[in-house]
Amino acid sequence: MKKVRVGLIGCGGRQNAHMDALLQMKDVEIVAVAEPVEERRARAAEVTGAKRQYGNHSEFYEKENGESVDAIFIAVEPTAHDHIETRAIELGIPFLVEKPMTLDLQQADSIASMIREKNLITAVGFQDRYLDLMERMKEEIPKHKKGGIVNGSWIGGIPPVWWWQKKSTCGGQLVEQNIHLVDGLRWLFGEPLSVYAVNATGMIQPGVDASPEYDTDDYSVCLFRFQNNITATLESGCYCKGVAPNNGLVVILNDIVLDYRLRNNLIMKTKGQTLDIRRGNDQTYDLDRDFIDAVKSGDGTRIRSPYEDALRSLKVAFAANRSMETGKVVCLKEDE
Numbered sequence: 001m002k003k004v005r006v007g008l009i010g011c012g013g014r015q016n017a018h019m020d021a022l023l024q025m026k027d028v029e030i031v032a033v034a035e036p037v038e039e040r041r042a043r044a045a046e047v048t049g050a051k052r053q054y055g056n057h058s059e060f061y062e063k064e065n066g067e068s069v070d071a072i073f074i075a076v077e078p079t080a081h082d083h084i085e086t087r088a089i090e091l092g093i094p095f096l097v098e099k100p101m102t103l104d105l106q107q108a109d110s111i112a113s114m115i116r117e118k119n120l121i122t123a124v125g126f127q128d129r130y131l132d133l134m135e136r137m138k139e140e141i142p143k144h145k146k147g148g149i150v151n152g153s154w155i156g157g158i159p160p161v162w163w164w165q166k167k168s169t170c171g172g173q174l175v176e177q178n179i180h181l182v183d184g185l186r187w188l189f190g191e192p193l194s195v196y197a198v199n200a201t202g203m204i205q206p207g208v209d210a211s212p213e214y215d216t217d218d219y220s221v222c223l224f225r226f227q228n229n230i231t232a233t234l235e236s237g238c239y240c241k242g243v244a245p246n247n248g249l250v251v252i253l254n255d256i257v258l259d260y261r262l263r264n265n266l267i268m269k270t271k272g273q274t275l276d277i278r279r280g281n282d283q284t285y286d287l288d289r290d291f292i293d294a295v296k297s298g299d300g301t302r303i304r305s306p307y308e309d310a311l312r313s314l315k316v317a318f319a320a321n322r323s324m325e326t327g328k329v330v331c332l333k334e335d336e
Contacts, residue, residue, distance in 0.1 A: 003004075003029040004292055007069040009057045009084055011035035011044035011236055012267070013161065014098050014125065015075035019048055021285040025322075031069060034060035061087045063204070069093060071295045073288075075125075077163045078103050078170060089114045093301075094121035096291045099179055100314055101307065103171045112308045120298040123291040124310035126183045130283040133266040137258050138188055140268070141251065147229030148253040150185065154178040155219070155237035156244045158210055164238075167216040172199075174220055175317045178236040181249060182320075183305070183313040188251075189226040192316060194331050197222040197323040203239045222320045 004027060008015060011033055022028045030048035034057050035041035045053050054060040057242075072088050074081075074097040081102040088095045089111070101124060102108050115122055128134050154177060163169040163176075170176040186192070199220040206214040219237035226232065248262040259267040263283070268275040288305075296301040319330045 003027050004295055005029050005031045005033040005068065005070045007034070007060065007064055007072045007074060008044060008048070008050070008075075009034045009041040009060060010075040010080075010098075012037065013075060015044070015073065017284045018043065018073050018075065018096075018288055020045065021288040023048065023286065025289070025292060027296070032060065032064055035191070044187045057082075057084045057087070057254045058270075061091070064124050066092045070159070071292070073097065074098065077161070078176065079163065081107065082207065085111045086114060089118055089120055092118065092120065094295050096123040096125065096288070096292075097307070098125040099183075099310065100171060100175050100317075101310060102314075103169075105315060105318060108311050108314060112311050121291075121294045121298070121303070122307040123287065123294075123300075123303045124305045124307055126187075126305040126310060126313065127283045127287050128180050128184050128263070129187050129304040130281070130286040131263065131279065132281045132299075133260055133263075133277065133279055134184060134187065136266060136268075136277065137249075137251065137260060140256070140258060141188060141253070142313070144256055145254040148251065150230060150232035150249060150251050152185070152232060152249040153237075153245060154181055154233040154247050155235060155239050158204070158238045158245070162211075165211045165216065170216060171317070172220065172321055173236040173238050174217075174222065174234075174320055175314070178234065179313060179317045181234055182190075182317050183310070184249060185224060185232050186305075186313055186316065187304075188233070188249075189228075189230050191312065192224040192226050192232075192332050194225045194329050195222055195316065195320045195323055197320040198327075199324040220320070220324060222323075224316075227314050260322045 030050050032052040033044045033050045034054040035054050041053050072095040078100050107155045199217040201218050203218040206212050218239045224232040246261050248260040251258040254328050257269040266277045290302050323330045
């Protein structure tokens, strides 16, 4: 069996989950890793058996090309996408990149255009599209009368990564973290028509509750309008310490409530029955498996979140940011 040769760019955080998934696949070999932090780079090489190590992606691309690697997994902080994707595209190497793919929408548009021209296989790490719970919701919703209210939330504390502290380096919680639920709403209900959003600061004290550089939103509330009389409210908050609510999505239709508890379980309530369905799959493994199979076959049609589609979720999140800044409703058709 010919193995798919994989290179990793970025070896911390989310990349660990991809490493765990790829190491379970007998048809995959991780051959090279690139990471500026020596300790993480060495650990990744040891865990994966990668023979080649590089201090950054520029060094990686000086040696690696389409003859030495078949696919690349990219997991770097939001502001570090400096020619990582464009070089992969120029070399014709399929890639999977973690969200948010960048904070520069002009850069993202350029990358998407290059991908189209090359007809390159890509994927973005919107893992929730692969959850069996989300699949069940997507199957169930069309069975019921159209229209209803959706309440969503991702509320907790401040993740311990440096870029989260500043809006200029994370894009805000909606862009950096809760974009998973933004994407989930798109996957379930299609493209939103408009968004209105408000935010708040002043609850978290820089230098006391967070780093001295902290300047992002303490919380935000976004109101999305979809076709078919669906209205969704999405709350993001990083001010909670200790106890947090049941985050996820609650879909309230005319005769059923779908209470999705974030990556844990789905409670389906009808007049005569309540079902509590536990998560039954590893969504990261299934995401990575689809991408690897696409690389092997040359057919990317099964990938649920290719780069161009994922870019729409990123643009929706930034449209919500614009609404926070201007205090106005943003019509999303203008962003297409």
